Amino acid sequence: MTSYRKNLPQLEGGLFLTDGGIETTLIFLEGQELPDFSAFTLLTTPEGEAVLRKYFRTYVELAKRFGTGVILETATWRASRDWGVKLKFNTTALAAANRKAVALLEELRQDLEAYETPIVISGCIGPRGDGYKSDRTMSVDEAREYHREQVETLADTSADLITAMTMNYVEEATGVVQAARDAGMPVVISFTVETDGKLPTGQTLGDAIRQVDAATAGYAKYYMINCAHPSHFSSTLVDPACADRICGLRANASHMSHAELDQAEGLDDGDPWELGKAYASLRKNELPNLNVVGGCCGTDHRHVEQMALHCLPLFRVTSALGD
Numbered sequence: 001m002t003s004y005r006k007n008l009p010q011l012e013g014g015l016f017l018t019d020g021g022i023e024t025t026l027i028f029l030e031g032q033e034l035p036d037f038s039a040f041t042l043l044t045t046p047e048g049e050a051v052l053r054k055y056f057r058t059y060v061e062l063a064k065r066f067g068t069g070v071i072l073e074t075a076t077w078r079a080s081r082d083w084g085v086k087l088k089f090n091t092t093a094l095a096a097a098n099r100k101a102v103a104l105l106e107e108l109r110q111d112l113e114a115y116e117t118p119i120v121i122s123g124c125i126g127p128r129g130d131g132y133k134s135d136r137t138m139s140v141d142e143a144r145e146y147h148r149e150q151v152e153t154l155a156d157t158s159a160d161l162i163t164a165m166t167m168n169y170v171e172e173a174t175g176v177v178q179a180a181r182d183a184g185m186p187v188v189i190s191f192t193v194e195t196d197g198k199l200p201t202g203q204t205l206g207d208a209i210r211q212v213d214a215a216t217a218g219y220a221k222y223y224m225i226n227c228a229h230p231s232h233f234s235s236t237l238v239d240p241a242c243a244d245r246i247c248g249l250r251a252n253a254s255h256m257s258h259a260e261l262d263q264a265e266g267l268d269d270g271d272p273w274e275l276g277k278a279y280a281s282l283r284k285n286e287l288p289n290l291n292v293v294g295g296c297c298g299t300d301h302r303h304v305e306q307m308a309l310h311c312l313p314l315f316r317v318t319s320a321l322g323d
Contacts, residue, residue, distance in 0.1 A: 009118045015315045016069040019059045028267040038078035043100045060112045067306045068117045074101035077126035080150045096155045104155040122163040123154030130168030143175020155183040163188040168200045170211045177216045197236030204319035216304030224248030227296045230278040238285035247289045253298030269298045276306025
């Protein structure tokens with residue numbers, strides 16, 4: 001079994017793809033029912049497992065085609081205690097789902113990994129509450145204790161790191177980092193922002209990154225942005241903390257706000273070519289360390305393909321200059 005724990009290959013700076021918007025893809029394009037956007041519920045049946053296996057294989061094959069690395073996020077964004085209770089998963093069943101989500105990706109890694117396409121398995125953690133709102137917040141200590149359960153379960157698998165997606169306030173993000181540090185796991189924090197480029201709390205990305213780093217001695221390997229369109233945040237990235245610490249991006253396909261997306265009845269898949277071009281522009285200008293690229297709501301393999309097509313030449317230029 002290959003393991004990159006504590007030696008994550010994406011930290012070396014090459015281009016790594018990740019997947020698109022798993023929940024919107026499975027609901028709108030694959031016709032799956034995901035209560036509360038909980039993709040992990042598919043792990044309860046062989047048919048559901050097959051759907052997830054096909055979904056992730058698509059992105060590994062895409063990475064192999066372009067000769068890049070790939071980071072696979074477990075389908076566990078909703079697989080924490082409160083969501084488990086809501087979905088009628090007891091503690092034992094929830095832990096089993098988290099482990100099974102990693103095992104599924106480990107099977108793909110054993111089958112498909114190549115030297116040119118290292119496969120990193122990331123244990124995905126989501127917010128305790130609504131990813132779009134910060135009206136019910138926890139203290140740092142509360143967040144650390146709440147997320148400890150899922151982090152410790154994932155740490156006891158072949159997952160290489162923890163990635164907390166759609167974090168919308170600093171205290172929860174800090175608690176996740178502390179829980180990961182307690183478990184000896186590398187961790188990445190991905191914030192979501194509103195159309196003004198700020199967290200739902202009104203805090204800027206730069207200030208949020210500095211606050212988490214200050215409270216955790218900079219333990220997070222890097223930061224990301226997810227569940228927002230580049231047009232919402234590109235003008236806010238002049239802060240040096242963003243340029244230095246943001247290495248990953250999983251943007252929405254749609255220009256709509258979170259509130260508008262919540263009310264939308266159909267899928268807004270935007271323009272894949274435009275999104276790929278926006279990623280390349282961010283890499284060239286605002287985010288020089290950007291090397292982990294994928295999508296969020298409304299995106300699928302078409303969008304990630306365009307990200308690869310637009311961004312890969314930038315990495316080849318960098319490599320040539322380094323040589």
